[in-house]
Amino acid sequence: MFAWPSPTNVPARITDFQASGLVLTVLGERLVQPVILEETTDSRYSPIDGKQRLASLLSFLNGERLWEHAPVELVVSNDDDDEDAWFHGKTYKDLGKEWQRRFGNYTLHCVIITNDTDPDVIFKIYDDLNSGGRDHTKQQIRKAAFHGSYMSLLEDLIKTPDFKEEVDRELVLRYFAMKNGGDDFKGSLTKWLNSEAKQRRNADTAAFSRDFSTTLSVARAIFGNSAFRHPGVDTVKKAKASSKGPTSNIHPYLWDTIMVVLSDALKMQGRPRLQQRGDAIKAAYQQLWQNPQWLDAMEKRLSAASIMLRRDLFKAHILPPDGFV
Structure with a gap:
């Protein structure tokens, strides 16, 4: 069971373009970067890296449209984007059974930090994850x-x-x-x-x-x-x-x-x-x-x-x- 971290239950979303591109990556059965989960209590896991990816996929499954706020001409820029044009504006329910099967059967790989992990190791993992962004205090x-x-x-x-x-x-x-x-x-x-x-x-x-x-x-x-x-x-x-x-x-x-x-x-x-x-x-x-x-x-x-x-x-x-x- 997932447990969204406090204080917010729903993490910040990535852009429509990024979220929709992620869905197409899943439908195309291509590789998505693994999600890192931390075991908080028995049978509960909190995502510490990949919250936005999970939120985007769940939002699509729950009815959000692909490129909902982007006009089709911005999505389709050349002849190779015909497939993207077909998906534009569609929800999960709009997909045929084959596409729904692909989405439902996709394996999203996870790395799990167990509950008995040394707290200093957990701290360093978070520090590493934030090293590419702005400086954070300890x-x-x-x-x-x-x-x-x-x-x-x-x-x-x-x-x-x-x-x-x-x-x-x-x-x-x-x-x-x-x-x-x-x-x-x-x-x-x-x-x-x-x-x-x-x-x-x-x-x-x-x-x-x-x-x-x-x-x-x-x-x-x-x-x-x-x-x-x-x-x-x-x-x-x-x-x-x-x-x-x-x-x-x-x-x-x-x-x-x-x-x-x-x-x-x-x-x-x-x-x-x-x-x-x-x-x-x-x-x-x-x-x-x-x-x-x-x-x-x-x-x-x-x-x-x-x-x-x-x-x-x-x-x-x-x-x-x-x-x-």
């Missing part, structure tokens, strides 16, 4: 490769007013991955986030949404517009210079640390108490930047050890054993 590729309720949630969450249009979409996924672990980080960030995206692909996201929105709102209420910004680094300028990294002034290490610690604190302390002590928390955070250990931790490369070190230092300074400062 998160855009990930959105296509692991489409489902989880990716839809990430798209919804970036629309919250607290984002102020400054957050790279990948940071939302990064927060959930960090909250889900952090101490198990290994390898590259891309592979780690791919694994997170596949693992939670069709998860129930209601609780995730509440947690993220509340945590981000509290962070903004306490730290204001300076939340997640490194006081000594112009993150945007640095990212543009290297063509890597986030596209905003949000520092990823601060994002990782503050969001996860605040989320945990919300469960223990509650939102009213956190915001009531907001001024004291903000003052303690400013003092943290005078701590040599913290400054050194902020320079360490991303690893399980550095993630936990930054988290522990922030928590110890902002959340001592007897509660918030």
